[in-house]
Each structure stands twice: as structure tokens, then as C-alpha cells.
């Protein structure tokens with residue numbers, strides 16, 4: 001969703017009054033003209049690019065982003081915090097009532113256990129298109145309201161633990177091998193409906209999959225084989241898994257016609273190679 005323009009009325013609450021300040025305006029650049037070679041300067045032959053020793057300007061200290069109220073770096077509207085394209089290198093400190101966080105297209109490299117601590121109203125975290133190569137295992141686990149965790153286009157090699165409230169997990173376009181998933185990682189996630197792990201390095205379809213699951217995207221991984229019981233219980237005649245109607249296995253080196261009984265309980269066949 002696109003934030004409405006923050007024109008606002010006269011009854012704005014404190015949170016709604018947060019201003020968006022361009023990060024660039026907070027960081028004065030070390031641009032002392034005396035240290036830069038003049039374009040027309042020819043008197044000394046090759047221009048001296050070194051600043052004069054001892055007299056050079058001291059570059060400003062990096063902004064202590066963690067110490068700034070996040071509403072100075074981001075746009076806060078109600079319970080939503082918009083930090084897209086803000087050159088962030090870490091998760092900013094968030095107002096305690098944050099429900100929706102958008103921090104897409106930044107340079108965040110890691111998610112730490114403390115980053116979201118105590119944010120009990122957080123429902124959606126969108127960290128698409130960052131550089132996240134590490135997430136502490138318990139960075140998200142303790143968030144009681146978290147329904148959507150969006151991590152596509154990062155560099156993860158392991159999936160953090162998920163809270164039971166999770167409905168949608170999107171970790172497309174990462175580098176996650178099957179060893180990066182805990183055993184039975186999704187078994188107890190009884191609300192999980194969308195599990196999107198396409199374009200990773202998975203060797204297996206993760207099992208067991210909760211009955212709530214509606215959409216499983218595993219295209220473009222390295223899945224070569226599967227158990228007949230992955231989707232349907234071969235012991236249970238007449239089983240129907242009506243919810244699971246969108247399975248993508250295309251782009252994997254698996255011949256699905258070798259598993260003729262694996263899909264009998266599904267409303268439709270997976271997308272993938274059957275010959």
C-alpha cells in the first residue's frame with residue numbers, strides 16, 4: 001500500500017506529526033573547496049590531490065542512526081513506518097505501537113534479536129531488497145502479532161524461527177539450502193497460508209506442511225526427489241487437501257511423473273515437469 005500524502009488535518013497526533021527528513025540533509029558532506037583541485041588550475045602541473053598535511057578537514061562522524069528517533073529517518077503514519085530507500089544499514093528503533101514496517105531497498109545486512117523486541121503489535125515486516133545475510137534465530141519468534149514476514153531479494157542462507165501467528169512468509173530470491181531450514185520448521189505454524197521460497201538452493205520439499213497452507217512456491221531450486229507422503233498421507237484413503245491449490249515445482253530437476261500417487265489428495269496438480 002502506498003502511504004497517503006501526509007498533508008494532514010489539524011488534529012494530528014504526535015506520531016502522525018513525524019516528519020520525513022532526507023538522510024542526505026542530515027549528513028553534511030566533507031566538501032571543502034580548498035582541498036579539491038580547481039579545474040583550471042595549471043600552475044603546479046599535476047594537481048595535488050592530497051589535502052594539505054595537518055590542515056585537512058576532519059570528515060564528520062557517521063550519523064548515529066540507532067540513536068535518532070526513527071520518525072526522523074522514516075515516514076510515520078499512524079501505526080505504519082515507511083523507511084523505503086533510506087540508505088539504512090540496520091533496523092531503526094521503532095515506535096512501540098508500530099504495526100506495519102516497510103524498509104525495502106536499503107542496505108540492511110543483519111537482523112538482530114533486539115531489533116523488534118517488545119513490538120507486540122507488529123503485523124507486517126517488509127525487508128525486501130536489502131543485503132540481509134544473517135537473521136538471529138529469535139529475531140522474529142517472539143512477535144505475537146506478526147502475520148507477514150517479507151524477506152525477498154536478500155542473501156539469507158538460513159531461515160530464522162517464525163512465530164505461530166505467521167500467515168505469509170516470503171523469502172524468495174535468497175540463498176537458502178535445505179540445511180538452512182530447521183527440521184519440521186513449518187509443522188506447528190497453523191496459520192501459515194503462503195510459503196514462498198522460490199529461487200533458493202533447496203534440495204527437498206520441507207515437511208510436514210501445515211493443513212492451512214494454500215500456496216507453496218518452490219520453483220527454481222534444486223529439488224530432485226520427494227516422498228510420496230509429502231502432500232498426501234498414503235495411509236489415509238479419501239483424504240482431501242482442498243486449501244493447497246497452488247504448488248509450483250517448475251525449474252527443479254525433478255520428474256514429477258515418478259510420483260504418481262503423491263498428488264491424489266490435491267485439488268490440482270503442481271506446476272512442474274511431468275515427463
Ligand SMILES: *[C@@H]1O[C@H](CO)[C@@H](O)[C@H](O)[C@H]1NC(C)=O
Nearest residue numbers: 255256257258259273274275
Ligand atoms: C520421467 O518419468 C517417466 C515415468 O517413469 C518416464 O517415462 C520419463 O522418461 C522420465 N523422464 C525423464 C526425462 O527422465
